[in-house]
Amino acid sequence: MLAGLILARAMTVADIAALCAGGFAPEPLSEAERAALEDFAALERPAPDWVRGAYPEWLEPELRRAFGDRLAVEMAALQSRAPVDLRVNRLKGSREDALRALAAVGIAAEPTPLSPLGLRLSGRPKLEETAVFRSGLVEPQDEGSQIVTLLVAVAPGMQVVDLCAGAGGKTLGLAAEMGNSGQIYAADSDVARLARMKPRLLRAGV
Numbered sequence: 001m002l003a004g005l006i007l008a009r010a011m012t013v014a015d016i017a018a019l020c021a022g023g024f025a026p027e028p029l030s031e032a033e034r035a036a037l038e039d040f041a042a043l044e045r046p047a048p049d050w051v052r053g054a055y056p057e058w059l060e061p062e063l064r065r066a067f068g069d070r071l072a073v074e075m076a077a078l079q080s081r082a083p084v085d086l087r088v089n090r091l092k093g094s095r096e097d098a099l100r101a102l103a104a105v106g107i108a109a110e111p112t113p114l115s116p117l118g119l120r121l122s123g124r125p126k127l128e129e130t131a132v133f134r135s136g137l138v139e140p141q142d143e144g145s146q147i148v149t150l151l152v153a154v155a156p157g158m159q160v161v162d163l164c165a166g167a168g169g170k171t172l173g174l175a176a177e178m179g180n181s182g183q184i185y186a187a188d189s190d191v192a193r194l195a196r197m198k199p200r201l202l203r204a205g206v
Contacts, residue, residue: 149173168197
């Protein structure tokens with residue numbers, strides 16, 4: 001476990017020793033434990049890439065082909081907490097409108113790098129309590145899902161099936177892209193998840 005702190009969290013031996021303070025914390029490191037950790041931390045490659053990246057060894061060739069030299073960076077990103085992304089609802093306004101409205105309530109945001117509808121928040125503010133959220137101008141949705149919705153390339157008047165709609169994030173995005181004109185059939189095998197869509201639809205003006 002102590003070695004895992006060095007591998008997974010990039011902690012130093014001093015960091016670990018400070019955590020092991022006795023009382024309600026783990027007992028202080030013994031001389032043997034400290035020596036073992038210092039030896040471990042000094043290794044140039046303390047573990048193979050698949051251990052440090054927390055992925056199965058058998059997947060290494062495929063991942064290496066996909067990511068090349070960026071493999072370690074990509075796997076580290078998968079282990080980190082994702083940022084909070086918002087999708088701007090075209091039915092209610094523009095990304096510039098949303099940026100101004102968020103700034104007015106003290107929430108810092110910036111455009112997402114790929115989605116033209118996305119905003120990435122700094123930190124994790126209580127968005128649900130703001131007027132900009134309650135108005136339906138923005139909806140939490142990660143950038144990947146936004147891109148999927150845009151790649152469908154829907155147009156007003158179409159009939160569309162969202163066969164795995166869940167709580168409706170992509171359904172809402174499709175409706176906005178269609179300008180509220182046409183039909184969307186939102187289906188999901190989990191009725192409870194699907195039921196959470198109704199208040200989102202009402203808030204978004206869909």
